[in-house]
Every structure is written in structure tokens, then in C-alpha cells.
Amino acid sequence: MNAPRDGRVGQVKEVTSLANPVVKDIKALALKKFRDQQNAFMAEGLKLVIDALDLGWTIRTLVFSKSGLGNPAVEKAAARTVAAGGLVLEVNDKVLAAITRRENPQMVVGVFEQRWTALADVKPSGNDVWVALDRVRDPGNLGTVIRTVDAVGARGIILVGDTTDPFAVETVRATMGSIFAVPVARASEQAFLSWRRGFAGLVAGTHLKGSVDYRTVDYGGKPVVLLMGNEQQGLPALLAETCDRLVRIPQAGRADSLNLAVATGVMLYEVRRSALALEKPAS
Ligand SMILES: C[S@@+](CC[C@H](N)C(=O)[O-])C[C@H]1O[C@@H](n2cnc3c(N)ncnc32)[C@H](O)[C@@H]1O
Structure with a gap:
């Protein structure tokens, strides 16, 4: 990955605990009240995240499973997130399953800013x-x-x-x-x-x-x-x-x-x- 991967360096963090505050914030996005408070939402899947980045949506956080390490497309999406000022979390399957509330979650989840047309x-x-x-x-x-x-x-x-x-x-x-x-x-x-x-x-x-x-x-x-x-x-x-x-x-x-x-x-x-x-x- 082009971006630094050390949890203490740059914007890429390794997270294994469900008590991590960023993980808690992302989990809270399941509720409208918190989506509105954070003006954010979650999208699952590498293709969706890449499409969103290509279309100019603002990414706040990219969460990916450790199994994505070494996958060039995942690493490129992570590097684009860091370049856009976002945070990248490398997580275990337990954290990813909790965030998505799915037993078999996608390898990548993106948290994006909401966008409304007036x-x-x-x-x-x-x-x-x-x-x-x-x-x-x-x-x-x-x-x-x-x-x-x-x-x-x-x-x-x-x-x-x-x-x-x-x-x-x-x-x-x-x-x-x-x-x-x-x-x-x-x-x-x-x-x-x-x-x-x-x-x-x-x-x-x-x-x-x-x-x-x-x-x-x-x-x-x-x-x-x-x-x-x-x-x-x-x-x-x-x-x-x-x-x-x-x-x-x-x-x-x-x-x-x-x-x-x-x-x-x-x-x-x-x-x-x-x-x-x-x-x-x-x-
Ligand atoms: C499930 S329907 C609403 C049924 C409702 N009980 C009613 O009396 O209108 C939801 C919407 O789909 C559209 N719709 C469904 N079937 C339609 C039909 N056969 N012709 C025209 N619009 C229909 C209408 O816009 C309707 O308001």
C-alpha cells in the first residue's frame, strides 16, 4: 500500500476492538438519527466504493478486512482515501461483521458524506x-x-x-x-x-x-x-x-x-x- 500502514502513523489504523470510537460511530450509522448527526452513510463493497470515488463523493472512512491486504484494488482505494484526507481502518472479520451486521460481510466498506440536491x-x-x-x-x-x-x-x-x-x-x-x-x-x-x-x-x-x-x-x-x-x-x-x-x-x-x-x-x-x-x- 502506498499509504503508511502502521496504526500509529498517518491515517491508516489497525483496529481489532469493537470498543474503538470510530468503529462505534460507524456502527451508529445504522440509525437515521446518527446518520443525520454525522451527515454520513455507509456503502458496502469495493466496486461501490471505487464508483463513488470516481464520481467525486467525499469519503470519510474506508474500512477493509485484513484479507484485502495485498489486493491492488483495495490498496488503491485505501491510498485514494488517505489522499482525500480520509481515514483507513484495517479490521478483523469480527469488526467488519459488527459494522455491517452481516455474517459474511463484504471485504470493503466506505463511509461517505451525504449529498442532497436542493x-x-x-x-x-x-x-x-x-x-x-x-x-x-x-x-x-x-x-x-x-x-x-x-x-x-x-x-x-x-x-x-x-x-x-x-x-x-x-x-x-x-x-x-x-x-x-x-x-x-x-x-x-x-x-x-x-x-x-x-x-x-x-x-x-x-x-x-x-x-x-x-x-x-x-x-x-x-x-x-x-x-x-x-x-x-x-x-x-x-x-x-x-x-x-x-x-x-x-x-x-x-x-x-x-x-x-x-x-x-x-x-x-x-x-x-x-x-x-x-x-x-x-x-
Ligand atoms: C401500492 S400502490 C398504492 C395502492 C393504494 N392502496 C391506493 O389505493 O392507491 C403505490 C403506488 O403505485 C402506483 N401504482 C400501483 N399500481 C398502479 C396502477 N395499476 N396504475 C397506476 N398506478 C399504480 C401509484 O402511484 C400508487 O400510488
């Missing part, structure tokens, strides 16, 4: 697509939506009202790394409604009682905000009324509704159809 900076133009999620509760749904937004080349997410935390461990896991590629803004319902008044594109809301089939709407030639409702209650009246179109995805069986993340995926592939048609299939 709603005022969300200025959709051209064919941009943003997804607005009303009070999304389930971390798996939010992570899957973030991953799908990334996959279809949509621009970002607006979290409306009281939602689950995009920086929760379960959410970050479900994004499979897309948390680092997709801007996330947050707003109260009132703030979103006021932002919406200044948005000249199409707001397409999805609703079980939507008046039109989602496939009959022309989403092209303008920026689109796709508004999705809460898992239990759907879109409240104030948000539904602000939509230019309220669309429905047809269903044939006995299910009441689609899962939120599935419905978002179906919609995004329709809204982005012409843009995705230009993509060449992977060979």
Missing part, C-alpha cells in the same frame, strides 16, 4: 425525466426506484413529504450503487406544490383511478415529472390535483395494485421509450 436546483429541461415519490416508506422500494431511474437514464428523484431515508443501509444496498449516480432532492408537500407551479413541463401522476391508460399519453418533447403515490394510501388529493395527467396501468388479475417500484419501472420504460429506443442492445 429542490431549487432541480430545473428539468429538454427530455429530462424526474421521479417524485410521495411519502415512500419502504427502503427496498426506494432503492429499487433509484436503481431504475439510473438504468433508464432519468435525471433524479424528488422525495415528497415524510419518506424513508435514501441513505439507510437497506436502501443503499437496494440501489446496487446507483445512489452515487442519481441526484436526490427532498421537499415537503407544500414546497413541492410551490416548485411545481414554476415547472412548465408535464406532471404525470399515477393513480389506480387514473382517467387514462398510461400508454396513450405523449410524454415526448418536454420535461416530465412522474409522480408516484405512497404504498398504502396512494396519491393524496392535493398532489393528484396538481397533475396534468392522471394515468392508470391496466391490470387483469385480482391484485389491487402493482408494487410501487414495479409501477415506477413500468412507467419509466414508457416515458423513456423513445430515448431508450436509440440505445443499442448490449452485444
